[in-house]
Amino acid sequence: MFEGEDTTASALSWILYNLVRHPEYQERCQQEEIEWDDLAQLPFLTMCIKESMRLHPPVTVISRCCAQDISLPDGRAIPKGVTCIISIFGIHHNPLCEFTYAPWFSVFCQVYDPFRSDLENIKDRSPLAFIPFSTGPKVRNCIGQTFAMSEMKVALAFTLLRFRVLPDDKEPEPRRKPELILRAEGGLWLRVEPLSVGTK
Ligand code: HEM
Numbered sequence: 001m002f003e004g005e006d007t008t009a010s011a012l013s014w015i016l017y018n019l020v021r022h023p024e025y026q027e028r029c030q031q032e033e034i035e036w037d038d039l040a041q042l043p044f045l046t047m048c049i050k051e052s053m054r055l056h057p058p059v060t061v062i063s064r065c066c067a068q069d070i071s072l073p074d075g076r077a078i079p080k081g082v083t084c085i086i087s088i089f090g091i092h093h094n095p096l097c098e099f100t101y102a103p104w105f106s107v108f109c110q111v112y113d114p115f116r117s118d119l120e121n122i123k124d125r126s127p128l129a130f131i132p133f134s135t136g137p138k139v140r141n142c143i144g145q146t147f148a149m150s151e152m153k154v155a156l157a158f159t160l161l162r163f164r165v166l167p168d169d170k171e172p173e174p175r176r177k178p179e180l181i182l183r184a185e186g187g188l189w190l191r192v193e194p195l196s197v198g199t200k
Pocket residue numbers: 003004005007008011057058059062063132133134140141142143144145147148
């Protein structure tokens with residue numbers, strides 16, 4: 001239940017939240033053509049999903065036991081057998097991970113910018129700088145990631161085809177609440193408004 005349901009529910013909630021905060025991106029997603037035969041044909045929606053999972057990764061930490069001694073760049077070593085907690089959230093918010101166009105200005109890391117995952121902008125970036133589904137050869141990364149991406153694209157494309165998603169002004173700005181997965185304190189409240197017939 002946790003791996004397959006709560007993760008996607010968290011991702012979907014935060015994606016909608018980010019699209020609500022950036023109506024210009026929401027509108028652009030609404031303008032994309034939905035092709036059942038090839039869901040990869042939703043390039044901008046895909047970029048919005050990825051950027052949301054960068055800022056709000058559903059799984060914020062993973063742990064690994066070192067199978068061998070590991071030397072760190074600063075000369076220190078992690079001995080074999082030690083269990084390390086790896087912060088996906090920390091990696092995704094680290095300005096040194098080349099997520100920014102201007103790495104010296106770290107505040108850009110906090111900005112929701114779907115164009116960050118544009119092919120042009122990621123060609124020099126380490127593949128380990130964005131790991132919402134974990135990563136690595138022969139390790140336990142997410143077996144459901146392709147399914148999860150398709151599921152999210154379908155759910156979002158059909159929601160945005162029928163509705164405009166809006167902020168719930170009665171609720172305070174949500175605070176991130178990392179539990180087993182990333183939730184929002186008090187819940188994440190949004191409003192939906194049917195798009196008028198003929199708009200789409
Ligand atoms: C946005 C959605 C999802 C995210 C962000 C996500 C993230 C992750 C992460 C980070 C791990 C690695 C945990 C670790 O290294 O300890 C993982 C493992 C796993 N995920 Fe996902 N996941 C998602 C959706 C799904 C779905 C839809 C399924 C099943 C249909 C699934 C099934 C699994 C399973 C079974 C594992 C454990 C694999 C193993 O231990 O060998 N996940 N997931």
